[in-house]
Amino acid sequence: MKKNKNPFEYEGSNNLSDEEILDFYIEDFNYSRFIQSTRNVFLVGERGTGKTMALLYNSFIIQSKLAAREASSLSFDKIGIHIPCNTPLFHKKEHLLIEDSFRASIVSEHYLVLSIVSQIAETLSAIEEIEEAFKPYNKKLKEEFEYVLGITLHKASSFLTSITYFIKKEVIDTQRKINSPESNSFYENAFSFSSLALPFINSLKSVPILGKSHFMLMIDDAHDLNKSQVETLNSWIAYRDHSDFSFKVATTRKNHSYVTSNGGSILEGHDFTSIDMGKALFNKDSDFAKMARRIIQKRLDTLGRKIKVDNFFPINPDFQKDLEECKEKVRLEAEDKFKGGTKKQIRDHIYKYARAEYFRNRSSKANRPPYSGIDTIIDISTGVVRNLLDPCFWMYDTVLSESNNREIKSIPYTVQNVIIINRSEAKWEILKSLHKIVEGCTEEDSKKVFCLFDNLMVLFRERLLKHNSEPRAIMFSISQKKDSIMERIQPLLDIAIKSQMLYTRSGNSKDDGKQETYFVPNRMLLPARGLDPHGQHARVSLKAVDILAAAENNKSFPFVDADNELKQPVQTGLFDE
Amino acid sequence: MWNKQPIEIRMEEALIAQFGQEQGHRYYVQYETARNQLVDEIFPQIRAVEPSLTEHDATHIKDVLKNAELLLGEDISKLNGIDLYCLGLVILFHDVGNIHGRKKHNLYKNTVTVYNHVRNRIAKYNHERTVVLRAAQAHSGLSNTGSTDTLKDIDPTDHIDGHTVRLRDIACILRFADELSEGPQRTSTFMQVNNKYDPKSKIFHKYADSTHIHIDRPNERIAITYHIDIEKKGKKFSAKAEKEFIELIHFTYHRILKLDQERKYTKHYSGLLSPFKKTSVKLNIHVNGQLQNLDLNEITLTDIVVPGDECRNIFELDESYRVENILDALKSIGS
Known part of the structure; x- marks a missing residue:
C-alpha cells in the first residue's frame, strides 16, 4: 500500500483489488468455518456487514493468491465460486415478456444457471494450474459435452474457455428469441440446473485434479434475484445431494423467501445454516468490538508502520479524565449503597451509571461531548463494518489533506470529534x-x-x-x-x-x-x-x-x-x- | 383451555357439507363433547399415573391433530365429514389407555373404559366405539396374531351410523402423525436438569429435547433436524458427557430408522401418505451451545431398495456418522 493511501476504504468489497481483499480481510471464526464447509449457508445481514467480503475472501481466485502469498500449496478440496447477482445478466427482464408464468420461470432459471456455469468456468480458467491440468482432457471433455448437450463449442479454445464463449452466445440467442416480434415468444432450449450445471460439474470432476473437489457456489446479493429465481435456488438447496457442491447465499435480512418452486420450504438447521452478520454490540468485550479492533489494526498494518489502534485514534484526555472521575464517584456511591454486598453489584452499578454521571454533570450550556477514541468509533458503527470504516476514512482523509505528504501517525482527537459530529449531522440531513x-x-x-x-x-x-x-x-x-x-x-x-x-x-x-x-x-x-x-x-x-x-x-x-x-x-x- | 384446531374447523365444515347443517353440527358436537371431557378429566391425569412419560396431555393431542392435517395436505378434501369425525375421535382416544399405565396402553381393554365413561355407555355409540378403538389400537403394539403388522388387521373401510369411513387410511394417518409428534414440547428441561424423571426414561426426554420434525409434503419428505449438545469443560469432554453423548446418538439413529420404517409402512397401507417419498435427516452437534462444523452430509432415506443392501444402521450409509468418528472430529476442533 502506498505511504498515504487511505487504508480505510469502505466502498463495496467488489471494488477492492484481490490484493486489498487479502490485506483487509479479518476472519471471524464464528462463521468462517461454515463457509469453508459442505453445508448450505445463508449469510444474512444489512448492507455493510461484510457478506461480500466474506464470500470474496473464500473464493478460489483469492484463496489461490493467498496460497501464493504464503508460499503454501493450493488445496483443491473446496473451490469457492463467487457468483454476484448484481449484474446485468441478473437484471434481465426478458421473463417479463412471457405471459405464461411457468415458462417465465423456466427463462429465469435459464439465466441463473448460465451465470453459475459462466462463473465456474471463468474462475477455474483463471487458475494456471487448472488450465494446465485440463490440457490432456480438453478435446475429450469438449466432445462429450457437445454430444450430451447437442451444442457446438468454440474449436480453438480450451474446454473452460469454450464454455464461457458458449454461455455468452446463449445469452444473446435467448435475448434475440424472446425479444422477437412473435407473440408469447419462448426459448425452447432453456437450460436448467440438471441439464447444464450438473453435467458441467460432473465433467469437471472427471479431471483428476478436481476429482475430489467440492464446489461452493457463492450467490452474492441474492435479494437481487427475482421471485422465481429465489424459489428455484431454494428448490436446489432442498433437493440436491450436496456432496459435490453446496450453496452459500448472501442476502439482506428481510428480503429472502425460503419457499421452493413447488410451494414447500427449506428449513434452517436442516437444509441450511443461517449466519446473522449483524452483530450485537453491547460492550468492548463483545465479539464485534474485538473484531472491529482487528479490522482497524489490519488496515493500519497496511501502512507498513507499527501503530496500535488506540494510539492512532487517541481519546481526548479531558474526556477520558472526566469519565474516570465519574467512574470513581459512582464507585464510591456503589460501595456505600451496597455495603456488605457483592463485587458484582458494585460492578453492575458502575456499568449502569458511570457514563450517565458524566452526561448528567455536564452544564446545559456546554458544547457536545468531545467524542473521540477507538471505542467511540466502534460504538457509533452499531455493529456494522462499513459504518466502522466510514468515519475512519474521513478522519484519515482530513488529516491527509493537511499533512503535506508527511507520515500520518495518529488522528488528533479534535479531528475525530469534528468528523464524528459532521457525519452525525449529515445522517440527520439524510433522515430529513x-x-x-x-x-x-x-x-x-x-x-x-x-x-x-x-x-x-x-x-x-x-x-x-x-x-x-x-x-x-x-x-x-x-x-x-x-x-x-x-x-x-x-x-x-x-x-x-x-x-x-x-x-x-x-x-x-x-x-x-x-x-x-x-x-x-x-x-x-x-x-x-x-x-x-x-x-x-x-x-x-x-x-x-x-x-x-x-x-x-x-x-x-x-x-x-x-x-x-x-x-x-x-x-x-x-x-x- | 382448548383452541379450535384447523383440522377441527375442516371437520365441522365437512360434516355440514355431508349431512346438512343440523345433523352435521350434531356430529361435531358429539366430537367436541368427547374432546372436552378428555381434556378436562383424563389427559391431565396421565401424568399422575406415569410421571416420567413424555407428554401425553392435550398438547400432544393438538400436535397429532396438526400433524394429521399436514400429512393430508390438499388430500384432506378426499376425506369427507364422517372420515374426519372418525379421524378426530381416533386421535383423541389413541393414548387414553395410559391412564391405566404405559404397558399395553393401546389395547382395547384399556381404552374402552375411558371411552365408555366419556360416552356414558349410550348404545348408539357401540359401533362407533368398536371402529374408533380398533383403529386407535393399531397405532402401536402387536396385532391379533402377535406380529407388529397391526394395520393389516384393519379393514380398508367400515362404517359409523351406516356411513362409510376409510378406516385403514385413518389408522395409518394416526400412526404416522403420532410417530411424528416428537419434539421439545413433550418434555421439560427443568425436570431433566433436576433429575426428576425416572432414569430409564431419561433417554426419551433427551431425544425429545433434541428433535425437530417438519412434515414437508410439497417437498415429498419428512425432515428431521437434530440439535445435540455436548458439554466440554476446559479442553476435554468428561467421561460422563461422552458416555451420554454416545448413548443419545445411538438412540437417535435407532429412532431415525424406526421413523423411516413407519413412513414406508403406513404409506404401504394408505395412498394418502404416498407423497412422502423420503426421510431427510440433519445432525447438528453443539459444544457448549456453539454449533460445530463437522461437514456431516445430510442423510436421506428413500424408498429405493437395492438388492443385496441391508442397512441396519445409519453409519452403514455414511461412515462419518460412526459415533467414534464424530467424537474424534469434535475433539480435533479447537485442539
Whole structure:
C-alpha cells in the first residue's frame, strides 16, 4: 500500500483489488468455518456487514493468491465460486415478456444457471494450474459435452474457455428469441440446473485434479434475484445431494423467501445454516468490538508502520479524565449503597451509571461531548463494518489533506470529534429526505420517520439524564402491538431499515423469554444530539400506539422513570384492548 | 383451555357439507363433547399415573391433530365429514389407555373404559366405539396374531351410523402423525436438569429435547433436524458427557430408522401418505451451545431398495456418522 493511501476504504468489497481483499480481510471464526464447509449457508445481514467480503475472501481466485502469498500449496478440496447477482445478466427482464408464468420461470432459471456455469468456468480458467491440468482432457471433455448437450463449442479454445464463449452466445440467442416480434415468444432450449450445471460439474470432476473437489457456489446479493429465481435456488438447496457442491447465499435480512418452486420450504438447521452478520454490540468485550479492533489494526498494518489502534485514534484526555472521575464517584456511591454486598453489584452499578454521571454533570450550556477514541468509533458503527470504516476514512482523509505528504501517525482527537459530529449531522440531513433515496418512500413517510427518530432521541436524552435504572438504553422493543397500529408503523420501520437508520436484532424477551425482534437506531445519529453512543445491555419497551403518535403527530414519548414503573405496574384501561 | 384446531374447523365444515347443517353440527358436537371431557378429566391425569412419560396431555393431542392435517395436505378434501369425525375421535382416544399405565396402553381393554365413561355407555355409540378403538389400537403394539403388522388387521373401510369411513387410511394417518409428534414440547428441561424423571426414561426426554420434525409434503419428505449438545469443560469432554453423548446418538439413529420404517409402512397401507417419498435427516452437534462444523452430509432415506443392501444402521450409509468418528472430529476442533 502506498505511504498515504487511505487504508480505510469502505466502498463495496467488489471494488477492492484481490490484493486489498487479502490485506483487509479479518476472519471471524464464528462463521468462517461454515463457509469453508459442505453445508448450505445463508449469510444474512444489512448492507455493510461484510457478506461480500466474506464470500470474496473464500473464493478460489483469492484463496489461490493467498496460497501464493504464503508460499503454501493450493488445496483443491473446496473451490469457492463467487457468483454476484448484481449484474446485468441478473437484471434481465426478458421473463417479463412471457405471459405464461411457468415458462417465465423456466427463462429465469435459464439465466441463473448460465451465470453459475459462466462463473465456474471463468474462475477455474483463471487458475494456471487448472488450465494446465485440463490440457490432456480438453478435446475429450469438449466432445462429450457437445454430444450430451447437442451444442457446438468454440474449436480453438480450451474446454473452460469454450464454455464461457458458449454461455455468452446463449445469452444473446435467448435475448434475440424472446425479444422477437412473435407473440408469447419462448426459448425452447432453456437450460436448467440438471441439464447444464450438473453435467458441467460432473465433467469437471472427471479431471483428476478436481476429482475430489467440492464446489461452493457463492450467490452474492441474492435479494437481487427475482421471485422465481429465489424459489428455484431454494428448490436446489432442498433437493440436491450436496456432496459435490453446496450453496452459500448472501442476502439482506428481510428480503429472502425460503419457499421452493413447488410451494414447500427449506428449513434452517436442516437444509441450511443461517449466519446473522449483524452483530450485537453491547460492550468492548463483545465479539464485534474485538473484531472491529482487528479490522482497524489490519488496515493500519497496511501502512507498513507499527501503530496500535488506540494510539492512532487517541481519546481526548479531558474526556477520558472526566469519565474516570465519574467512574470513581459512582464507585464510591456503589460501595456505600451496597455495603456488605457483592463485587458484582458494585460492578453492575458502575456499568449502569458511570457514563450517565458524566452526561448528567455536564452544564446545559456546554458544547457536545468531545467524542473521540477507538471505542467511540466502534460504538457509533452499531455493529456494522462499513459504518466502522466510514468515519475512519474521513478522519484519515482530513488529516491527509493537511499533512503535506508527511507520515500520518495518529488522528488528533479534535479531528475525530469534528468528523464524528459532521457525519452525525449529515445522517440527520439524510433522515430529513429519505423520500429521495428510498424506493417507495413518500415525502409524507419521510417526515413521519424523521419525527419518530427526533422523538426517540428526546426520550433517550431524558432517560440519560433522569432514568434511575437504565439511563443508557438506546435500543427499543415494541409492546402492545395491535394489528391496526402495526399496519401503520411497519412501513415506516421498513423505510428506516432500508435506509440503514435502523437495525433489527433478535434477543430474549424480558416477559416470557421467547425470541423477540428489537430495534437499534443507527448510533451515528446520537453524537449530533449530544447523546452517549456507548449504550448498555438494555432496551426500552415502547408501546406501538406511542410510536405511531410520535411519527404521525410528532408527540413526545411518555417518560416514566424506573421508580414509577415499579410503583405503578401497567394496567390496561377499561376500553383498552 | 382448548383452541379450535384447523383440522377441527375442516371437520365441522365437512360434516355440514355431508349431512346438512343440523345433523352435521350434531356430529361435531358429539366430537367436541368427547374432546372436552378428555381434556378436562383424563389427559391431565396421565401424568399422575406415569410421571416420567413424555407428554401425553392435550398438547400432544393438538400436535397429532396438526400433524394429521399436514400429512393430508390438499388430500384432506378426499376425506369427507364422517372420515374426519372418525379421524378426530381416533386421535383423541389413541393414548387414553395410559391412564391405566404405559404397558399395553393401546389395547382395547384399556381404552374402552375411558371411552365408555366419556360416552356414558349410550348404545348408539357401540359401533362407533368398536371402529374408533380398533383403529386407535393399531397405532402401536402387536396385532391379533402377535406380529407388529397391526394395520393389516384393519379393514380398508367400515362404517359409523351406516356411513362409510376409510378406516385403514385413518389408522395409518394416526400412526404416522403420532410417530411424528416428537419434539421439545413433550418434555421439560427443568425436570431433566433436576433429575426428576425416572432414569430409564431419561433417554426419551433427551431425544425429545433434541428433535425437530417438519412434515414437508410439497417437498415429498419428512425432515428431521437434530440439535445435540455436548458439554466440554476446559479442553476435554468428561467421561460422563461422552458416555451420554454416545448413548443419545445411538438412540437417535435407532429412532431415525424406526421413523423411516413407519413412513414406508403406513404409506404401504394408505395412498394418502404416498407423497412422502423420503426421510431427510440433519445432525447438528453443539459444544457448549456453539454449533460445530463437522461437514456431516445430510442423510436421506428413500424408498429405493437395492438388492443385496441391508442397512441396519445409519453409519452403514455414511461412515462419518460412526459415533467414534464424530467424537474424534469434535475433539480435533479447537485442539
